[in-house]
Amino acid sequence: MKVVQNRMENKLAVHTGPATGAGKPARAKNSLVTGKKSKTPFTRVMEAIFFICACVAVLCVCLITFYMVSTGAPAIAEIGLFDFLLGKVWAPTASDPQFGILPMVLSSILATLGAIVIGVPIGILASVFLAEIAPKRVAKVVRAGIEVLAGIPSVIYGLIGMLIIVPAVAKIFNVPLGMNLLSATLVLAVMILPTIISVSETALKSVPRKYKEASLACGATHIQTIFKVMLPAARSGIMTGVVLGIGRAVGETMAVIMVAGNVVNMPKLLGSVRLMTTGIVMEMSYAGAFHKQALFAIGLILFVFIMVLNILLNTVLKKMGEKYE
Amino acid sequence: MKKMLAGILSAVLCLAMFAGCTPSLDDNSSSGSSAGSGSAAGSKLKGEVKTSGSTSMESVVKALAEAFKEAEPDVSVDVQLGGSSAGVSNVIDGISDLGNASRALKDEEKAEGLTENIIAYDGIAMVVNPSNGVENLTKEQLVKIYTGEVTNWKDVGGADKQIVVVGREAGSGTRDGFEEALGIKEKTKHASEQNETGLVKNLVATNDSAIGYISLGYADDSVKMLQVEGVTPTEETVKDKSYPIQRPFVMVSKGALNTQAQAFLDFILSDAGQKIVVQKGFVSVK
Numbered sequence: 001m002k003v004v005q006n007r008m009e010n011k012l013a014v015h016t017g018p019a020t021g022a023g024k025p026a027r028a029k030n031s032l033v034t035g036k037k038s039k040t041p042f043t044r045v046m047e048a049i050f051f052i053c054a055c056v057a058v059l060c061v062c063l064i065t066f067y068m069v070s071t072g073a074p075a076i077a078e079i080g081l082f083d084f085l086l087g088k089v090w091a092p093t094a095s096d097p098q099f100g101i102l103p104m105v106l107s108s109i110l111a112t113l114g115a116i117v118i119g120v121p122i123g124i125l126a127s128v129f130l131a132e133i134a135p136k137r138v139a140k141v142v143r144a145g146i147e148v149l150a151g152i153p154s155v156i157y158g159l160i161g162m163l164i165i166v167p168a169v170a171k172i173f174n175v176p177l178g179m180n181l182l183s184a185t186l187v188l189a190v191m192i193l194p195t196i197i198s199v200s201e202t203a204l205k206s207v208p209r210k211y212k213e214a215s216l217a218c219g220a221t222h223i224q225t226i227f228k229v230m231l232p233a234a235r236s237g238i239m240t241g242v243v244l245g246i247g248r249a250v251g252e253t254m255a256v257i258m259v260a261g262n263v264v265n266m267p268k269l270l271g272s273v274r275l276m277t278t279g280i281v282m283e284m285s286y287a288g289a290f291h292k293q294a295l296f297a298i299g300l301i302l303f304v305f306i307m308v309l310n311i312l313l314n315t316v317l318k319k320m321g322e323k324y325e
Numbered sequence: 326m327k328k329m330l331a332g333i334l335s336a337v338l339c340l341a342m343f344a345g346c347t348p349s350l351d352d353n354s355s356s357g358s359s360a361g362s363g364s365a366a367g368s369k370l371k372g373e374v375k376t377s378g379s380t381s382m383e384s385v386v387k388a389l390a391e392a393f394k395e396a397e398p399d400v401s402v403d404v405q406l407g408g409s410s411a412g413v414s415n416v417i418d419g420i421s422d423l424g425n426a427s428r429a430l431k432d433e434e435k436a437e438g439l440t441e442n443i444i445a446y447d448g449i450a451m452v453v454n455p456s457n458g459v460e461n462l463t464k465e466q467l468v469k470i471y472t473g474e475v476t477n478w479k480d481v482g483g484a485d486k487q488i489v490v491v492g493r494e495a496g497s498g499t500r501d502g503f504e505e506a507l508g509i510k511e512k513t514k515h516a517s518e519q520n521e522t523g524l525v526k527n528l529v530a531t532n533d534s535a536i537g538y539i540s541l542g543y544a545d546d547s548v549k550m551l552q553v554e555g556v557t558p559t560e561e562t563v564k565d566k567s568y569p570i571q572r573p574f575v576m577v578s579k580g581a582l583n584t585q586a587q588a589f590l591d592f593i594l595s596d597a598g599q600k601i602v603v604q605k606g607f608v609s610v611k
Contacts, residue, residue, distance in 0.1 A: 179517050283495055
């Protein structure tokens, strides 16, 4: 590749360079490929704009990190990290206020885990259907449906959950109120589907055709090929979809607040629970000074939680990818 | 130009009021004010009104402060939180002009020479699903329901159904008032907590075994209001104190208020101010 590129540069230099220095790349002043030494003011301005745009995202991450730490850390320092993370009582307005978020942390983890357990198999099998099995027309319709699902605002999910899932859960399990961990998990499972399906489908489609052909040529059936060759080959991409799905499940607030019941309890499948995200939103409007700081501190924990999750899953992902190659 | 005109008009109105007319002359209630102070009429008030205290009163006091600012743009009203008791002690110490207390003054506080200006009442209605057969609960029954001692409607005269106890989030003024009226602070056991009056109403309207509480001003036909101790919650029963789940919103002052603080208090007690009180779901003192 490099050689080819060099040659091309040379050629271009020959065509556009000054007549005296023809043929010598070192003197080429207007190389079109590398852009070196040929920057017009317009190019410079555009490059600066590109650079600034690229910086916006990074800057945002830095600002958010800085802000979360500076607003959340003081409360954690005052409560004590241990008491904050492992305390079981959340009573911010009591005369002897207590700020323990363990029930919320556990509820968040369990709801996410449940959503993954339900959503990932459905999502992956659906993506297999779309990428491998479905006739083109059917796939088109299904894909359109999934795109619509992805575009639905989370408050609508919450509303549907409130109107359908909550009463259904109450009826099926014979409990007086269907707002509980199970309902929250079910809503989250549906919400992460579109992400998992579309990313997994792309991953399956990008598996080299020769893998599939080779497998089929060896006498494997289509189903065997899908499970033994296609899915493992697309593993890294599928994992990315799962990670994105986890991110959405952990961070979802609006839909959860409408179906989870929102009482700070240790998580029980059919018990009312409050997740970390909803914990922040629930009490923000009337919180006093320190109470508000404690809510920011929950935000910080959530932030760290997602960061760690991302880093962890990314490293695992990379290792898995390397192993396969 | 219009603003100036409105300003001049309201100044004239103030003058008229100062001469002894009723504030009801003022049709354009949001821009007119009742700055019935001793300052020379026609000159605008300036300065700051420092208030502090109850979080429950935050929303209504801030709304009142905003409306007051329209009438007196040069007066800024500062609303600090910290709880009723902090508000009262700030007035005693001279830190605040007005202390917001969402309860009646205690005797030892009154002994400090404080004036209790009631600006509104907070009546809290108990609501259940319209299909619920229960019409009346005693305070004791409510205490038992909200502390988890009674868990079935049949124990309080209803059908054999588990009670779904709905409450508000910690920090909510309605929750504060409710728990204070029943003396069950920090003892409540909820099946669900909601952070909006509308969500409480919606849950109760859609769940036939739920009970919840909302500010009186927000009750409507989607839910059934319960009698408490045989008294139907209405503005009248709240005002004459026969309905038990209620509390006064008090602005405490000590001695003579400064001009701008007195103007703010007068504004709150005017028709325009009381209209805002009602808008925020509370019961007017008039």
